[in-house]
Amino acid sequence: MDFANGDIVKILSSIWAQIEIFLNSMVLPSRLWQFGIIAACFALAHLGRIWLAPKVDDWGRRRELSTRQLRWLILLRKRLRGFLFIVFAWASVFVLEATKGFYSWRFLVVLAATLVTAWLVVGLVARLIRNALLRGIVRWGAWIWVTLYYLGLWDETVRLLNGTAVEFGDFRITAYGVLKALVLTTILLSVARIISGQTSARLRTNEDISPSMSELVIKVMQVLLYGAALFIGIKAVGFDLTGLAVLSGAIGVGLGFGLQKVVSNLVSGVIILLDKSIKPGDVISLGETFGWINSLGARYVSVVTRDGKEYLIPNEDLITGQVVNWSHSNEFVRIDLPFGTSYHDDPHLVRKLAVEAAQSVNRVLKNRPTVCHVTGFGNSSVDYLLRFWITDPVEGLTNVRGQVFLALWDTFKANGISIPFPQREVRVLEGSQLDLQQAPETHSENSPQEN
Template structure:
């Protein structure tokens, strides 16, 4: 049904007439007494808040509360005045019901108590929405709705919103349908977020599900729930989604060409989750980057290094590049150290002392063989390789190498084994200018 300007003026005139009647009725003596009762309840609630709020603070300080419990205490402290007003207003309604002849004096008191109760309930429910902007929009929208509903202006408001419409060809969108779709979509998205959040915690803590499969299940669930929420919201407006099939196909082709890298990263992310090549907590090396995987995203993998830097590596690089996963199949990691000692030292003793020095470091495993071999005879030293095992690469590799090198230094110094360094010998040829100058002779003159 389309509304003309005359129809809109009639609706506005009807609303204004109801407002005039409402305010005229407020001037009756019984209504003035009800205003007085409401004012007294508000004053008592205000002074009650002044008295109770410090006691709530003292009670909270004396107890060890969790962060969530502290938030609820603060939330209830901020609403002490409203809670007290509701209690006092409903108590006044019961008293008016009990006193004979005063039943008709309860209308405004009941209205005020109902409105404040609804406002409090809306405020408490809105706290479950984490996004601040969305929470404020939902809270204020719900407050406006309950106020219009209990004051009796909601039907006229719906008629006005139905009259405000935009026609696109044969399709008509009203402001009321758009508002209804927005509210429904917001509610469904909030429910989807709560469900995915709670389910994600249970899936990640389930020991029967691998970390990679858990991430895949969570991502699929998020796509399904959020997609369903948006789909239902669009259907609530009245859109015929079948007509969008051709358009969505064309848009898909365009996005396929324009967003090749993004699509490639998304597909690579799904492959990573399915083949379980890497998972959160694994220690990997990719080029110059060494660290452990913090999280798996739809487009990238978050890798945290030992110096606290967080690298966001595209999923495609992990699929197409060479990645070293230090903890893919097991947690055992072998580390090789190269060193050299003097030719004068007994190699059998050197090998024995090197093994003992490595095993003296706490992180080096003793249930796996630590070996030391000669790898060659260098220019100034006999070269060795020392191999040992660890099971905690996430704790770092450079620090354990440094600890073993330091143990080698102390052990070799204690047993008199020298670690040579390159030396150069300069020889002065007899008859050269340097040799003549050294011997104090005068250099020959050229003819």
């Protein structure tokens, strides 16, 4: 640790001297009156909050507010006492300035009003940061800085932090440099996240840009923004990044072997975005998984199935495996439905009735031909294949098959068409003898019965 040649003791002594001067001045009559004015403003703010909070609640209930507006209304209601204190405190400052003989009594009142105003503004601005931990760090850090600045202790604090340092050869890291880097990186990351979120929302709603291209632009933009924020934060500490080139190369080689799968998924994700093979909203089948793509990530693709399960499929599997994209080039999907009827039924009539039954289902397209073909003569039935088209595979395939099957059942039942099932007939020829020795033994009346 480097304490800058003992200056830290002098700095602490200077800070303590200022605190002593401030505390000694508090016992003066004018300062006591100012404390009274501050206490009165706080009491009025507290009573005003008790009276005004129910009215704010009633005003919010009478209006149809969006979720964001409701959150801000709740936030302002929680800070209603602070708002009222600021109004009363600055009103007191105005009265003291306008009253002869009391102008010098305004110092502490101005300080209290300024501090509360700054604290309130910091709390409201910090709400723009979504991450709770990051928001808390920024809020408390800004509150401490505002308090030290308006109390006149910030310069001595900076000198104290600069005097506390760690040295590695010619490289020196001060506590103030680390603190400045953390604050700057946090601010830049928050700004990058806000810009990224706003831009992503606009790109995803832009119909002129394909979903795959918008996702690619969003990923590249996020990498650039977050990378720039971290780079600037590291530079703020004083790191010489050029000296880390050799070390980063060695680390890169090691990570290349250890994180081969991760890198493969990242590269596969970029390829998917570039070749536009899949995009959010597409209906795909991969093995036993059937669903629609919810989002494209850097490492995986989120696929939501009809039963509400969300599968995170690695990007590499989508590149190397066989994927059925039901809506890649167009939304038309053909479904084949096999069935059979009895040999006694007219196949010409069966084909006509099957087409009419399929066309009666709402999801089956009427502008594309629905056909029915004889595919073979089975052991118990004449086999048919019914083909029809839909344009909404995201609504499910099993349910539309079930609807068409029900339509076939009702139509065939109304027209006397039978759907056969395997049957076996055992015929005993004349002159044959049964082997009585292998017949089941009969039990006497007194023998025990099996359950």
